[in-house]
Amino acid sequence: MNLTYQKRVPLLMLLDSIIVLFSIYVGYFILHPYSDFYTSKLLLVSSIILLISHHLFAIIYRLYNKVWEYASVGELVTIAKAVTFSIATAAIAQAVGVGTIYGRVLLITWMLHILLIGGSRFSWRMYRDQYIKSNQEKxxxxxxxxxxxxxxxxxxxxxxxxxxxxxxxxxxxxxxxxxxxxxxxxxxxxxxxxxxxxxxxxxxxxxxxxxxxxxxxxxxxxxxxxxxxxxxxxxxxxxxxxxxxxxxxxxxxxEVEDLLGRDPVELDISSITESITGATVLVTGAGGSIGSEICRQICKFSPKRLILLGHGEFSIYNIDMELRNQYGNKIDVIPVIADVQERARIFEVMEEYLPDVVYHTAAHKHVPLMEYNPREAVKNNIFGTKNVADAAETFRVNTFVLVSTDKAVNPPNVMGATKRIAEMIIQNLAKESNTKFVAVRFGNVLGSRGSVIPLFKKQIEDGGPVTVTHPDMTRYFMTIPEASRLVIQAGTLARGGEVFVLDMGDPVKISDLAKNLITLSGYTIEEIGIEYNGIRPGEKMYEELLNENEIQEKQIFPKIHIGKAEPLGKTELFTLISSLKDMTIDELKETIISVANNKEITKLQIAE
Incomplete structure (x- = not known):
């Protein structure tokens, strides 16, 4: 029974009126055989005074506004206060009117008030709990x-x-x-x-x-x-x-993030605040999974201005509107549509806004797709990185952070090779620049666009099977917020030229990930099924965060290491990059993979 406020208040007032009158008359008749001081007139006057005072204090203490199905000790205390003050008012009236207080009658009346008014309220809660709720299927x-x-x-x-x-x-x-x-x-x-x-x-x-x-x-x-x-x-x-x-x-x-994500790295809030609060920050690839989350995390530290640079109009629009709605006029959010491959445009943006910190997340990251499109990987991941990094150095950006990947370690594929060369670019620039250039490597990001989890979820929704490349394939995983926080923290740790690597714990089997997603979706493995379709072009059976020559045990920050990755020399590297445009596809793939793996580069010999 759900009554409106207009209906329930008169009903509660009527119920309380009956209880008040019943209580004082019962109190009188209990003591009547032993006392004859109560006249009918006195009883009537006391009843009226008690009735009026009770409703007065019930309104003051909002007894008629309580939701009694949630009643607890607090409500019982409120009832006791209202009843006590109403009885006290009646006692004062008796003292003034007849010169004495009939305490025993009022005491019995007080006890009956507490019992009956409290009981009427709590009995409704008990009825709802025991009968109404229990009759519902839960x-x-x-x-x-x-x-x-x-x-x-x-x-x-x-x-x-x-x-x-x-x-x-x-x-x-x-x-x-x-x-x-x-x-x-x-x-x-x-x-x-x-x-x-x-x-x-x-x-x-x-x-x-x-x-x-x-x-x-x-x-x-x-x-x-x-x-x-x-x-x-x-x-x-x-x-x-x-x-x-x-x-x-x-x-x-x-969610699978609960099972595969790692405990988050605790940040050095003071150092991040010092570097970001009041600063101008530019994020490339700001509409992507990592880029947009970096923007969200940065806004918590109140930068003066945040430049959202990206090639995709709709994705930049989305993050721009989100941040404007959340932060209003507190932060100057500026959306910039630009392609990192267009060198002149990048220099134009950098000159106009003169950022203090740059987070470079724009990149092609899908391994099999880049095997089919190696020139696009080179243009975006190598030339794009060089354009943004050169512009940052030219316009004296304080800190430049490159978002890299564990696929840059011993890469057998185009995507990983281009990211390792991007690391080499900023490592070489760091040697002679006042800008602090650093890179941050981490593994697969849970739920990012193009990652395996959204694919598995879609396959499960469609009734299966879930496709896995190989039963023994493993990957490192981290959440998007954790990856973004690491990138921001790395910027504060930068001295120039470092490749920061997160201690990501144990790798996870992709087949186990698929099984967990199936069961979390409410199905059995047998209902959905898992199909193994073989390793795709460019994929490794397992990923590495550092190769054997880069391993450095000491942590610079809890769970953060510095790798000892050595780049190709600056002259040799930049000569190579210039020559990539004129190579055939096969030459291009062979060269960048050789460079990324520190192997002898035959193509460079002709440039000498």
């Missing part, structure tokens, strides 16, 4: 974690009639909580007992409600939960709750 839910977050989720589910989840059990690794009850829900065991509890309690959904979990712990719990056939959900990460992006009750499905 999914039996197990909550992993009986801490503050887990209990908050349980309370929200119990009180929210619009959610089709009903918490029936907790699990927690704290043995002191075992067999205790929270909101009437028992802690049935620890995490290892989840499959057993699911069978015993006929669980249909599991909610992982420990927002402070590390990625390793999430994977462990998920693997245990995955032994059952129930749906698995999770609370948001603690950093999203702390920053106010989501509430503690924003339950969502477990």
């Amino acid at each position: 999914r039996r839910t197990l909550i992993v974690g009986a801490g503050s977050a887990g209990t908050a989720v349980a309370r929200q589910l119990l009180h929210n009639n619009d959610v089709d989840l009903k918490p029936v059990a907790f699990v927690d690794d704290d043995i002191k909580k075992y067999k205790l009850e929270i909101y009437g829900i028992s802690v049935c065991g620890d995490i290892e007992h989840i499959p057993e509890i699911v069978r015993k309690e006929k669980i249909q959904d599991i909610i992982i409600a420990i927002p402070s979990l590390s990625k390793v712990e999430i994977r462990r719990i998920y693997e245990i939960c995955a032994k059952t056939d129930v749906k698995i959900k999770i609370m948001p990460m603690i950093e999203d709750i702390m920053t106010g992006k989501v509430s503690v009750n924003a339950i969502r499905n477990v």
